[in-house]
Amino acid sequence: MFMKYDCYFFDDPPGQISWHRIESISLVEVVTGAAPRLETSVKACWSEEALFIRFMCEDDHTVATMTNRDDPLFLEDVVEVFLDLTGTGEMYYEFEVSPRNVVFDAMIKNDLQGHIDVDTSWDANGLETTVRLESNGRRTYEMKIPFTDIGQPPSDGIEWRWNAFRIDDDPQGNRHYWAWSPTGAVQFHLPRKFGILVFHR
16 A cells, blocks of 8 residues: 555745645655654645645754755755656656755656666756755755646646655764655665655645
8 A cells, every 4th residue: 555645736826835734744764664863744735837845854963065966965964855757667756955955856767677777967947946944943945846847737636656755864974764655675766665646636
């Protein structure tokens, strides 16, 4: 049974999403599904033009030195979203944002036999991201992913496969890997473990 998240349409003015009305989901330890060291919650909604995703992260230590688009952000602190529009697991999109608001975006081809081709030459040209350090020490990440960059807009009832992840270093230098839908391994590129994003109009 796949995990599901109901993603609702909104008609708020641009930049004024009523995030408090949108259901949140929590990330867990990627292998076991146990409670993580720090809390991470994720929300998503959509409009006619884009998918909006927000991460809200407890954070007591930050590792973020990279400055260029498509640098290997996954080697430091990062939040990530994978989107599989067809549900086959053979082609999907990966979006990462670092605490410094540096972006990694790629088109992934996966033969489902262990070979993964990460095409970083592909860019989501309309992608917009923000990162804010809140007064309570939490960090908020937001992504706006235009449908024109990844295909046709969804319609009511359409289902995509997806997953949300976070990688975080603790003050002792230990790496932690968290996911919405656990993969059972320290490996995010397991599309058979992705959950389902259900679009509602």
